[in-house]
Amino acid sequence: MTIAEIQEEIVDEFSMFDDWMQRYEYMIELGKSLPLIEEQYKTEDNIIKGCQSKVWVHAELDDEKLVFTADSDAIITKGIIAILIRAFSNQRPQDIIDANTEFIDEIGLKEHLSPTRANGLVSMIKQLKLYAVAYQTQLN
Amino acid sequence: MLEVGLDIQKIRKDFPILQREVNGKPLVYLDNAATSQTPQQVIDVIVDYYHRYNANIHRGVHTLSQEATDAYEAARGTIQKHFNIAKAHEVILTSGTTHSINLVASGFTSLLKEGDEILVSAMEHHSNIVPWQMLCERTGGVLKVIPMNENGELVMTEFHNLLSDKTKLVFCNHVSNALGTVNPIAEIIEASHKAGAAVLVDGAQAAAHIKADMQALDVDFYTASAHKMCGPTGVGMLYGKEEWLTKLPPYQGGGEMIAEVTFEKTTYADLPHKFEAGTPNICGGIAFGAALDYLNGIGMETIVQYEEELLNYATEQLLAIDVLKIYGTAEHKTSVISFNIEGIHPYDIGTILDKLGIAVRTGHHCAQPIMDFYGIPGTVRASFSFYNTKEEVDVLVAGVKRARNMLL
Numbered sequence: 433m434t435i436a437e438i439q440e441e442i443v444d445e446f447s448m449f450d451d452w453m454q455r456y457e458y459m460i461e462l463g464k465s466l467p468l469i470e471e472q473y474k475t476e477d478n479i480i481k482g483c484q485s486k487v488w489v490h491a492e493l494d495d496e497k498l499v500f501t502a503d504s505d506a507i508i509t510k511g512i513i514a515i516l517i518r519a520f521s522n523q524r525p526q527d528i529i530d531a532n533t534e535f536i537d538e539i540g541l542k543e544h545l546s547p548t549r550a551n552g553l554v555s556m557i558k559q560l561k562l563y564a565v566a567y568q569t570q571l572n
Numbered sequence: 573m574l575e576v577g578l579d580i581q582k583i584r585k586d587f588p589i590l591q592r593e594v595n596g597k598p599l600v601y602l603d604n605a606a607t608s609q610t611p612q613q614v615i616d617v618i619v620d621y622y623h624r625y626n627a628n629i630h631r632g633v634h635t636l637s638q639e640a641t642d643a644y645e646a647a648r649g650t651i652q653k654h655f656n657i658a659k660a661h662e663v664i665l666t667s668g669t670t671h672s673i674n675l676v677a678s679g680f681t682s683l684l685k686e687g688d689e690i691l692v693s694a695m696e697h698h699s700n701i702v703p704w705q706m707l708c709e710r711t712g713g714v715l716k717v718i719p720m721n722e723n724g725e726l727v728m729t730e731f732h733n734l735l736s737d738k739t740k741l742v743f744c745n746h747v748s749n750a751l752g753t754v755n756p757i758a759e760i761i762e763a764s765h766k767a768g769a770a771v772l773v774d775g776a777q778a779a780a781h782i783k784a785d786m787q788a789l790d791v792d793f794y795t796a797s798a799h800k801m802c803g804p805t806g807v808g809m810l811y812g813k814e815e816w817l818t819k820l821p822p823y824q825g826g827g828e829m830i831a832e833v834t835f836e837k838t839t840y841a842d843l844p845h846k847f848e849a850g851t852p853n854i855c856g857g858i859a860f861g862a863a864l865d866y867l868n869g870i871g872m873e874t875i876v877q878y879e880e881e882l883l884n885y886a887t888e889q890l891l892a893i894d895v896l897k898i899y900g901t902a903e904h905k906t907s908v909i910s911f912n913i914e915g916i917h918p919y920d921i922g923t924i925l926d927k928l929g930i931a932v933r934t935g936h937h938c939a940q941p942i943m944d945f946y947g948i949p950g951t952v953r954a955s956f957s958f959y960n961t962k963e964e965v966d967v968l969v970a971g972v973k974r975a976r977n978m979l980l
Contacts, residue, residue: 452595453927456924456927460978460979484919484935484950485920485949506917506919507916507979508919508920508924508979509917509919509920
């Protein structure tokens with residue numbers, strides 16, 4: 433599936449809920465399916481800056497596709513990074529670089545998009561894209 | 573039932589912001605330790621300033637400038653009276669506590685020598701740690717820390733042991749922003765003076781909850797920020813004893829702070845203008861005075877009593893929640909409750925509470941050493957003001973329970 437298709441799928445899932453509480457509960461559920469980062473990669477260097485809670489992300493190239501793993505010490509943040517990774521993992525770096533992130537708005541998490549927001553969703557997206565840029569350079 | 577004779581519903585009407593909704597719920601504002609809300613009486617003063625007499629102060633011969641100068645200096649007088657300061661020129665208007673502390677720290681660069689010791693309490697806000705670390709880097713001074721115990725109280729025996737003839741300065745907050753602890757500053761000031769050290773007390777958190785008397789305390793420096801006392805942001809004060817303010821060199825160069833300027837030499841203005849370079853926050857200063865008038869109109873004693881009842885009620889109700897732990901259980905506290913629920917990150921609780929219209933603070937509260945002491949990433953902090961109600965405490969407690977059920 434392409435990034436756009438996965439994003440559409442996520443938007444569809446979230447459209448089943450009519451209030452914030454259900455959406456948050458679902459997000460927490462999604463956090464439980466997050467591909468967890470290996471302990472050895474839970475280092476200071478892999479912490480995303482700008483989040484009030486700790487978020488670690490690791491990226492590896494597998495057959496020209498980028499595979500992300502992550503973790504967080506806060507459960508809601510874990511849900512957010514899980515959604516992002518579901519959309520961006522197992523994709524070609526160039527597609528990750530080109531992808532837009534409007535689906536975040538559509539699943540009712542718009543408030544988390546503010547750059548000053550303490551959870552640093554913007555920092556997370558930026559970090560995933562930075563990994564993509566780095567690996568794309570390597571592929572070139 | 574709360575027993576203090578305070579008409580809370582009438583008071584709440586003074587604060588337009590308390591009528592608004594957040595995420596479709598009535599706002600429950602419990603982040604007063606970060607910033608307090610502004611009553612209409614103060615907002616009116618701000619609007620009136622820009623409507624009628626916005627002008628630069630101290631230099632103008634025209635009417636507007638004179639009116640603005642009079643109002644600004646009247647505010648200085650109100651601050652002087654509120655804190656029982658001996659002389660009006662011992663009140664320096666600053667942009668807030670951080671500015672006030674940096675002004676003093678910068679001034680001490682020329683007064684401190686290598687090996688001189690500075691004592692700082694373990695429960696300081698970063699703004700009362702970093703400027704002193706920078707001062708030590710500049711001068712070769714040594715920073716020593718007064719430790720705290722599990723309850724979040726300073727270990728006073730250690731403080732007395734640390735004091736010596738090498739100690740030149742002691743810094744302590746009056747009230748800890750993260751824990752609410754009221755520190756024994758009278759004892760600290762007295763002992764420090766006996767050892768020959770000057771004392772700066774950061775009153776940012778205390779000023780809205782405790783009426784501090786500068787002459788009775790005999791403190792050398794005291795700071796406060798208007799925005800924690802129902803005033804606007806970007807304005808605050810530094811109280812300094814005249815002898816100290818005379819000794820300290822100016823902090824910033826510019827207009828207003830000079831007596832005479834030639835390219836060869838500049839002579840500095842008298843106090844307080846020596847420390848008030850440039851055009852100040854004129855409107856903010858005037859509004860700071862209005863905020864103090866508002867607080868004194870209600871009465872600080874009434875406020876203190878009411879907030880204590882609110883604190884006791886909230887503590888009791890929150891502790892009834894399973895696995896909730898309160899950090900900061902000092903005997904003397906202001907209305908701040910820092911807490912965590914075992915197994916849940918404070919950020920998660922704060923996010924759910926926000927969805928319920930409840931504003932609290934989460935994180936390290938700019939006091940990382942305290943969080944390190946307890947070995948936690950941060951806390952959820954609910955801080956109460958005199959315009960909060962018992963019903964709002966109930967909403968908070970219900971919100972915390974709901975968050976726990978969602979997150980555990």
